[in-house]
Amino acid sequence: MPDETRRHETGTDDATRGEEVRGHMVVVGNDALTQRLAGDLAGLYQERVVVVVPEPKQEHGPQLLELHQESGPISVIAGRRPDEATLRQAGVADADALAIVLDDDQAVTAAALTARSINPQVRLALRVHSGALGKRLRRLLDRPDAPTTVSSASETAAPALVSSALPHQEQVIAVSNGTCTVVSRDLPAGAQKLPPGPDIPIAVLTEAEGVLLPDPETWRPPSDEQVTVVRLRHHQETTTPKGPPAWSRMMAVMRAFVSRKLQVAAAALSAVVALLTVLTWQLTGTDLGRSLYLVLLDLSSAGNPAFGQPVARQVLQIVTMFTGMLILGLVAAIVLDSVGAVRPADGTRRVRRTLNNHILLIGIGSAGTAVVSRLVDMRRQVVVVERNPGARNLAAVRARGVPVVLGEFTSDSVWQAARGDRASAVMALTNNDSANLQAVLFAREHRPDVPVVLRLFDEGFARTVYKALREAHPQSRTRSRSVSYLAAPAFAAAMMGRRVLAAIPARREILLLAEVTVAEGDALAERTVTEAFEPGDWRVVALRPAGRGQHFDWSPEAAHRLGAEDRVVVVATRAGLGRLLRRADAPTTARPELPAQTDATGDPSQASSAAPSAASSA
Numbered sequence: 001m002p003d004e005t006r007r008h009e010t011g012t013d014d015a016t017r018g019e020e021v022r023g024h025m026v027v028v029g030n031d032a033l034t035q036r037l038a039g040d041l042a043g044l045y046q047e048r049v050v051v052v053v054p055e056p057k058q059e060h061g062p063q064l065l066e067l068h069q070e071s072g073p074i075s076v077i078a079g080r081r082p083d084e085a086t087l088r089q090a091g092v093a094d095a096d097a098l099a100i101v102l103d104d105d106q107a108v109t110a111a112a113l114t115a116r117s118i119n120p121q122v123r124l125a126l127r128v129h130s131g132a133l134g135k136r137l138r139r140l141l142d143r144p145d146a147p148t149t150v151s152s153a154s155e156t157a158a159p160a161l162v163s164s165a166l167p168h169q170e171q172v173i174a175v176s177n178g179t180c181t182v183v184s185r186d187l188p189a190g191a192q193k194l195p196p197g198p199d200i201p202i203a204v205l206t207e208a209e210g211v212l213l214p215d216p217e218t219w220r221p222p223s224d225e226q227v228t229v230v231r232l233r234h235h236q237e238t239t240t241p242k243g244p245p246a247w248s249r250m251m252a253v254m255r256a257f258v259s260r261k262l263q264v265a266a267a268a269l270s271a272v273v274a275l276l277t278v279l280t281w282q283l284t285g286t287d288l289g290r291s292l293y294l295v296l297l298d299l300s301s302a303g304n305p306a307f308g309q310p311v312a313r314q315v316l317q318i319v320t321m322f323t324g325m326l327i328l329g330l331v332a333a334i335v336l337d338s339v340g341a342v343r344p345a346d347g348t349r350r351v352r353r354t355l356n357n358h359i360l361l362i363g364i365g366s367a368g369t370a371v372v373s374r375l376v377d378m379r380r381q382v383v384v385v386e387r388n389p390g391a392r393n394l395a396a397v398r399a400r401g402v403p404v405v406l407g408e409f410t411s412d413s414v415w416q417a418a419r420g421d422r423a424s425a426v427m428a429l430t431n432n433d434s435a436n437l438q439a440v441l442f443a444r445e446h447r448p449d450v451p452v453v454l455r456l457f458d459e460g461f462a463r464t465v466y467k468a469l470r471e472a473h474p475q476s477r478t479r480s481r482s483v484s485y486l487a488a489p490a491f492a493a494a495m496m497g498r499r500v501l502a503a504i505p506a507r508r509e510i511l512l513l514a515e516v517t518v519a520e521g522d523a524l525a526e527r528t529v530t531e532a533f534e535p536g537d538w539r540v541v542a543l544r545p546a547g548r549g550q551h552f553d554w555s556p557e558a559a560h561r562l563g564a565e566d567r568v569v570v571v572a573t574r575a576g577l578g579r580l581l582r583r584a585d586a587p588t589t590a591r592p593e594l595p596a597q598t599d600a601t602g603d604p605s606q607a608s609s610a611a612p613s614a615a616s617s618a
Contacts (some may be wrong), residue, residue: 034051087115092115123495154369161427161453202232280316362436425453451479
């Protein structure tokens with residue numbers, strides 16, 4: 001083993017001491033995001049990549065071992081946890097950026113701290129599930145010359161997944177001075193071109209295909225198909241809204257101490273008291289205030305028999321006394337509920353028989369939990385189906401008040417318990433492509449018209465599935481999404497020192513909203529805003545000239561010439577953003593050999609770097 005370790009380190013040193021002085025990228029991970037990220041860095045950005053795969057026999061380990069044969073200059077170090085020795089072997093000391101996308105927050109934290117001690121100037125892109133830990137880790141590791149980006153792949157992908165299930169819900173994107181919304185509208189019948197307007201057209205879609213970033217001057221709609229135009233709309237900052245009135249805040253505090261069931265019971269008993277008061281007023285002839293007083297006396301069983309009173313008064317007294325007994329029980333329940341004594345320990349909430357128009361979500365892994373949280377925040381009804389009663393996120397989902405049905409989704413009893421026949425959409429978001437496809441096929445057997453969103457990693461498989469489902473159910477909406485496909489561009493851009501604001505789905509493809517700093521010699525420099533528009537690749541939608549304020553201008557002058565250090569917001573395709581952010585010194589020829597690769601057993605073998613990059617083969 002010592003000899004093998006020295007051989008690895010020698011390979012790394014040889015690679016970094018070559019004539020090429022620019023650094024490489026290191027990715028640590030074991031899953032689909034690792035595979036997608038490494039492929040994007042090598043194929044789209046033309047970077048040299050070293051991938052550290054701790055568990056080569058688990059998750060996407062076998063596919064990761066083959067990356068150097070498929071995606072160009074990628075080297076794989078397998079079967080090693082990301083400790084100091086492994087990170088040094090991967091060349092972190094000379095790397096430009098390091099992405100740690102493990103599924104274990106503790107392992108990510110340890111590796112990030114070690115990497116920062118090895119190379120204080122390396123850019124870090126970290127995948128952390130815990131929001132609180134992520135904020136603290138970013139504050140600890142972030143440096144002006146070596147930024148640290150901390151995000152969750154599931155949180156990054158959740159907006160696009162939700163918008164796929166809610167096609168009429170506009171996607172909202174937070175930007176530096178306001179918000180942007182993604183607006184989809186059908187093109188009017190008979191239109192010969194894209195109608196003008198302040199909103200920026202970013203895609204034109206038919207049900208079968210679409211054109212991303214079309215040129216409004218040259219694009220013409222097909223004559224026999226309905227076209228949906230996707231536009232980007234910016235909203236300026238609004239004044240801070242006034243807080244709710246005092247009575248509203250007081251009611252909110254009271255609601256926090258009392259469950260919804262007890263609130264309903266209290267409202268019902270209050271209605272009964274009001275009804276008894278009105279009846280006493282009408283039947284006894286006393287004034288309304290005295291009638292309420294008599295009712296309250298009866299409710300408290302104060303001992304005031306209505307001898308000599310009309311029969312109606314005596315009956316009302318008996319009914320009121322029994323109502324008072326119910327109120328005493330309600331008061332006791334409120335006291336016990338406020339201390340948690342009457343709430344179920346597991347937070348289980350049953351699916352209401354009257355539930356209708358809800359989202360039926362299958363699988364509460366990281367992606368499913370992020371989508372559930374976003375749907376709840378949007379006040380959308382959602383029911384979760386999970387087959388594993390010990391799932392890690394089960395308690396968190398139930399804590400949000402979401403009903404969970406345990407069992408196999410492809411069971412009639414589970415379908416009925418989840419009210420699948422009345423769901424507005426079915427989302428299959430497990431991390432197993434086959435299981436997601438089975439769930440969607442089962443749902444379509446019971447409801448051929450139900451819209452479905454399924455999570456699929458393999459691109460070829462996803463296109464085949466989409467085509468088959470479209471042919472079988474042409475009138476039903478079908479969408480397939482990959483979490484890694486949606487999240488990888490954000491991590492890749494962070495490693496390049498850029499920021500992706502959002503991923504915007506457009507059928508199976510995505511568009512990226514990203515902040516880019518113009519540099520001398522790149523594709524944007526010395527071009528006007530109009531000239532910088534590359535149909536099908538990227539479009540400048542906002543501008544912040546160097547040294548001029550902190551906010552972007554979302555209606556930039558078409559004749560403004562972009563200069564070095566100008567900051568722009570662009571809408572781009574994945575390939576377009578890759579070309580836009582690609583470094584000027586990215587080589588187009590074969591690159592020096594990278595560190596030696598180890599297989600699953602730890603035996604070293606020389607990594608292959610002869611496979612051409614995407615741009616070279618083109």
